[in-house]
Amino acid sequence: MHTTTHRIVVLGAGYTGMLAAIRLARRTRKLDVAITLVNPSARFTERLRMHQIAAGQELANHHIPDLLAGTGIDFVWGWATAVDPDARRVHVDGVGDLAYDQLVYALGSTTDTTAVPGVADHAWTLNDPRRAHEFAGELTELAAIGGTVAVCGGGLTGIEAAAEIAESHPGLRVTLVGSAEPGAMMGEKARAYLNTVLDRLGIVRATGLRVTKVLPDAVELADGTRIDADLTLWTSGVRVSPLAAEAGIATDERGLIIVDPTLKSVSHPTIHAIGDAAAVRQAWGQIHGTCQSGLPTAAYAADAIAAELRGKTVRPFRFGYVHQPVSLGRRAAVIQFTNADDTPRRFYLTGWAARTYKEMVSSSPVPSFKMSKRMTASVQLSKGGKATRATA
Numbered sequence: 001m002h003t004t005t006h007r008i009v010v011l012g013a014g015y016t017g018m019l020a021a022i023r024l025a026r027r028t029r030k031l032d033v034a035i036t037l038v039n040p041s042a043r044f045t046e047r048l049r050m051h052q053i054a055a056g057q058e059l060a061n062h063h064i065p066d067l068l069a070g071t072g073i074d075f076v077w078g079w080a081t082a083v084d085p086d087a088r089r090v091h092v093d094g095v096g097d098l099a100y101d102q103l104v105y106a107l108g109s110t111t112d113t114t115a116v117p118g119v120a121d122h123a124w125t126l127n128d129p130r131r132a133h134e135f136a137g138e139l140t141e142l143a144a145i146g147g148t149v150a151v152c153g154g155g156l157t158g159i160e161a162a163a164e165i166a167e168s169h170p171g172l173r174v175t176l177v178g179s180a181e182p183g184a185m186m187g188e189k190a191r192a193y194l195n196t197v198l199d200r201l202g203i204v205r206a207t208g209l210r211v212t213k214v215l216p217d218a219v220e221l222a223d224g225t226r227i228d229a230d231l232t233l234w235t236s237g238v239r240v241s242p243l244a245a246e247a248g249i250a251t252d253e254r255g256l257i258i259v260d261p262t263l264k265s266v267s268h269p270t271i272h273a274i275g276d277a278a279a280v281r282q283a284w285g286q287i288h289g290t291c292q293s294g295l296p297t298a299a300y301a302a303d304a305i306a307a308e309l310r311g312k313t314v315r316p317f318r319f320g321y322v323h324q325p326v327s328l329g330r331r332a333a334v335i336q337f338t339n340a341d342d343t344p345r346r347f348y349l350t351g352w353a354a355r356t357y358k359e360m361v362s363s364s365p366v367p368s369f370k371m372s373k374r375m376t377a378s379v380q381l382s383k384g385g386k387a388t389r390a391t392a
Contacts, residue, residue, distance in 0.1 A: 004032075005032050005033065005034050006031070006032060006033045006034070006101050006102070006309065007033075007034050007036070007099060007100050007101045007102075008024060008028075008033060008034070008035045008036070008100065008101065008102045008103075008104065008305065009035075009036045009038065009090055009098055009100040009102075009103050009104070010024070010035065010036070010037045010038065010103075010104040010106060011038050011080050011083075011090065011103065011104065011105050011106055011107055011243075012038070012039060012105070012106035012107040012108060012275075012277075013037055013038075013039035013041075013044065013064050013075075013106075014045065014047060014106065014108045014275070015047065015048075015108075015275070015291055015294055015295060015298070015365055016106045016108065016274045016275035016276075016294045016295060016297060016298035017037065017039070017104070017106030017107075017108075017274075017275075017298070018037075018044065018064075018067065018365070018369055019295055019298040019299060019302070019365070019368070019369065019372065019379065020104050020106060020274060020298040020299075020301055020302045021035055021037045021068070021071075021073050021104075021302075022067075022068070022071055022073070022369050022372045022373060023298070023299055023302035023303070023372050023376070024104075024302040024305060024306065025071040025072055025073050025373075026071075026372060026373060026374075026375075026376065027302055027303060027305075027306035027376070028305075028306050028309060029072075031306075031309055031310075033309070034074070035071075035072070035073045035074065036073070036074045036075075036076055036098060036100075037064075037068065037073050037074070037075050037076065038076045038078065038080050038090065038092055038098070039064060039075070039076075039077065040077070040078065040079045040080075041064075041077070042063060042064050042065065042075075042077050043061065043062065043063060043064065043129070044062040044063070044064050044067060044366070045129055046059060046062075046364055046365070047108070047126075047291075048291055048362055049362075049364070050126040050129065050132050051126060051157065051160045051161035051164045051165075052164060053129055053132040053133060053136060054124075054126060054132040054135045054136055054139075054161060054164070054165070054233065055136065055139070055161075055164040055165050055167075055168040055169070056136040056139060056140060056168050056169075057164075057168070059364075060364070060366075062366055067366065067369055067370075070373060071373060076092055076095055076098065078092040078093055078094050078095045079092065079093045079094075080092050080107075080243065081093050081243075082243070082246070082247065083103070083105075083243055083244070083247040083249070084247065085103075085247055085248065085249055085265075085267075085268040085270070085271060086268075088100050088101065088103070088270060090103070100270075101270065102270050102271075102272070102305060103270060103271045103272070104271075104272050104274060104301055104302075104305075105244060105257060105265075105271055105272065105273045105274070105277050105278075106273075106274050106275055106277060106298065107240065107241040107243060107244075107277050108240070108275050108276040108277060108289075108294075109238040109239060109240050109276040109277075109289055110125075110127045110238065110239060110240075111125040111126065111127050111234060111235060111236075111237065111238060111239075112236075112237035112238055112239040113125060113234065114239070115237055116211055116212065116213065116214060116236075117212075117213050117214070118213050118214030118215060119214050119234050121214075122214045122215060122216050122232060123152070123214045123232040123233065123234035124138075124231065124232065124233050124234065125233070125234050125235070126157065126161070126233070126235065135231070135233070138231055139165065139168075139169055139172070139231065140169070142169075142172060142230055142231060143169040143170075143171040143172050144171070146171050146172070146173070147172060147173070147230035147231070148172070148173045148174075148175070148228050148229050148230050148231075149165060149172050149173070149174050149175070149229060149230065149231045149232070149233065150174075150175045150177055150218075150219050150227055150229035150231075150232045150233070151165070151174065151175070151176050151177065151232075151233045151235065152177045152178070152211050152214075152219060152232060152233065152234050152235065152236050153177075153178055153234065153235035153236035153237075154176060154177070154178020154179065154180050154181065154182045154184070154207060155178070155235065155236070156324065156326055157235040158176060158178060158182075158235040158236070159176065159182050159183065159194070159198075159326055159328070160326060160327050160328070161233055161235055162174050162176040162198070162203050163197065163198065163201055163203065163327070163328040163329045163332075164327070164329055164330075165233075166201040166202060166203050166329070167201055167329035167330065167331070168329075170202070173202075173204065174201075174202070174203050174204065175203070175204040175205070175206055175227055175229070176198070176203050176204070176205050176206070176207075177206045177207075177211060177219060177221075177227060178205075178206075178207050178236070179207070179208065179209060179210045180207065180208075181205075181207050181208075182194060182195065182198065182205060182207070183195070183326075183334075183336075185324060185336075185342070185344070186324060186334070186336040186344055186348070187336055187344035187345070187346065187348060189348060190334050190335075190336040190344070190348040190350070193334050193348075193350045194326065194328065194334050197328040197329075197332045197334075198328070201328075201329065206221070206225075206227055209221040209222045209223055209225070210222050211236070214232055214234070217229065217230065219232055238276070238289065239254075239255070240254065240255045240256060240276060240277055241255070241277070242255060244256075244257050244273075244277070248267075249265055249267055249268055249271065250265060250266050250267035250268075251279075252279045254279075256273075256276075256277060256278055256279035257271070257273035257277055257278050257279065258279050259272075259273050259278050259279065259280060261316035261317060262304055262314050262316060262317060263278060263280065263297060263300060263301050263304065263317055272301040272304070272305065274294065274297040274298050274300075274301050275289065275293075275294035275297055275298065276289035276294065278297060280293075280297065280317065280319070282318065282319060282320070282340075282384060282387070282388050283384075283387060283388050283389065284320070284340055284341040284384070284387045284388065285341055287319060288342070291362070291365075292321060292322070292323070292381070293319055293321070295365070295368075295379040295380075296317075296319055296379055296380040297317065297319075298379075299378075299379045299380065300317045300380075303376075304317075318383040318384055318388040318389075319340075319380070319382070319383060319384055319388065320339075320340025320341075320382040320383060320384025320385060320387055320388055321338045321339070321340055321341065321342040321382070322337065322338060322381040322382045323335055323336065323337050323338055323361070323381075324336040324338060324342070324344075325354075325357065325358045325361055325362055326358070327355070327358050327362070331355065332350075332351065332354070332355060333349075333350075333354040333355040333357070333358040334348065334349070334350050334354050335348060335349040335350075335354045335357050335358065336348050337349075339387070340382065340384035340385060340387035340388065341387060
């Protein structure tokens with residue numbers, strides 16, 4: 001007698017959603033499972049490399065249906081605007097309701113443009129590849145007349161963007177603005193190398209004060225200082241989709257879905273949350289959103305769902321950080337190796353070795369997606385060792 005097909009819906013086709021869907025398809029290929037992947041765009045966006053697009057470089061254009069070819073996954077192109085976790089339905093604009101037995105919630109984060117006045121009106125972000133291309137065009141015109149650019153946000157994204165812009169457009173005056181020193185999370189020697197490269201690229205640093213307002217031609221700091229900027233690129237702060245909180249799914253103060261040790265929603269166990277959408281705790285603390293942690297959550301969720309469907313026991317998710325890889329333009333990079341909780345260790349790489357390492361670990365995920373169609377490949381560098389086995 002034929003059993004009812006088990007319906008799995010994956011929301012979001014970023015790094016984590018794509019990997020989860022493709023890996024699930026392989027893991028459940030001998031089961032009666034139907035997988036649907038929902039995304040508002042048919043183009044796969046390489047978020048880790050958006051700063052390269054913004055600096056004027058061209059990246060390959062990957063079409064999601066092409067990447068899914070041969071997997072049996074049904075791709076739905078549209079915006080998911082509501083989730084009913086009790087009825088187990090997702091509403092997609094222009095498509096209607098999709099019923100599910102299990103939901104993989106992979107709606108990642110975007111740059112927050114709401115916290116500081118003027119950001120939404122006067123700053124550019126790296127949220128959309130089309131806007132990043134437009135920004136690149138503006139940069140080219142501005143470089144011809146020797147204009148000024150402010151990159152706001154001293155985290156890894158801001159550092160990489162500032163370096164990429166300065167290297168690609170040496171005629172521009174680039175200022176990196178942040179409340180903390182660039183590379184503050186790194187060890188002293190790695191941070192010193194980072195600053196040496198920023199100096200070589202002519203990048204001015206304005207640190208120690210937060211931005212309180214973005215104007216059409218400047219950014220204003222907490223002490224009233226104005227930094228001239230013909231263009232402002234905003235990379236500070238992130239926000240997640242409000243969809244989960246609006247649906248009544250248990251979330252933390254930032255809107256991330258609170259999950260148990262197997263990445264299931266604590267309020268609705270038919271939902272797995274992965275990547276930036278999940279509040280994942282380990283014994284050493286809470287994971288912060290990076291590709292380094294996101295892809296392991298995607299692979300784990302896919303494996304866990306497949307195991308449960310086969311009646312197998314699922315072990316808790318374990319993860320530890322390994323490194324902080326930072327590109328500094330196309331010719332330099334710095335790699336800070338870390339403990340499981342992302343605090344710096346003594347070891348680091350610079351120069352050619354760091355650049356090669358960075359390209360290896362942060363290259364396009366598309367080859368991994370294609371490999372995952374044929375085999376179950378590991379995407380996790382470390383499970384954290386003793387740090388994840390300690391008492392929380």
